[in-house]
Amino acid sequence: MNEQLAGALAAEEAAIYAYGTIGVHLTDDRELADARAAEAVHRDRRDALVTRLASAQVSPAPAPAGYALPFPVTDRDSALKLAIHVEDGVAQAWRPMLAVTTADERSTALGALTDAAVRATRWRRHADVTPLTLPFPGRP
Known part of the structure; x- marks a missing residue:
């Protein structure tokens, strides 16, 4: 389970980094508020994962100083595309936790x-991307 926790932690850290780039390219107040709220959630989840790993006496790998983004982010459209990519990736990182956790932990992962x-x-709605949802979130 520690491997899955570390994977979720890495995804949360990458999301925090990405939202710094995403926010720079958004000008709509509602989109900016959504980006700030998303970053805050990812920070809270990261902190909870660090605490959980520490209580299990597991030292996660340190977060890198920077991340290579999957594509250039130069405007609103590419920022929204990155936000979608990040959230899909976070869902994928949490999915493996469902198979290795107790009922209480599974609730957190779900x-x-x-x-x-x-x-x-x-983010898909902001970007006018269809379909809006994936049939099985968290699946690669």
């Missing part, structure tokens, strides 16, 4: 996966 899928849907 909540994180669901939250990411809902945020991805919100």
Whole structure:
């Protein structure tokens, strides 16, 4: 399970980094508010994962100083595309936790996966991307 926790932690850290880039290219107040809220959720989840790993006496790999983005982000459209990509990736990172957790832990993992899928849907709506939802969020 520690491997899956570390994967979720890495996804949350990458999301925090990406939202710094995403926010620079958004000008709509509602989109900016969504980006700030998403970053805050990812920071809270990251902090909870660090605490959980520490309580299990597991030292996760340190977060890199920077990340290579999957494509250039130069405007609103590419920023929204990155937000969708990030949230889909976070959902994928939390999905493996469902198979290796207890019922209480599974609830946390399912909540994180669901939250990411809902945020991805919100970003798709902002970007006028269809379909708005994926049939099985978190699947590669």
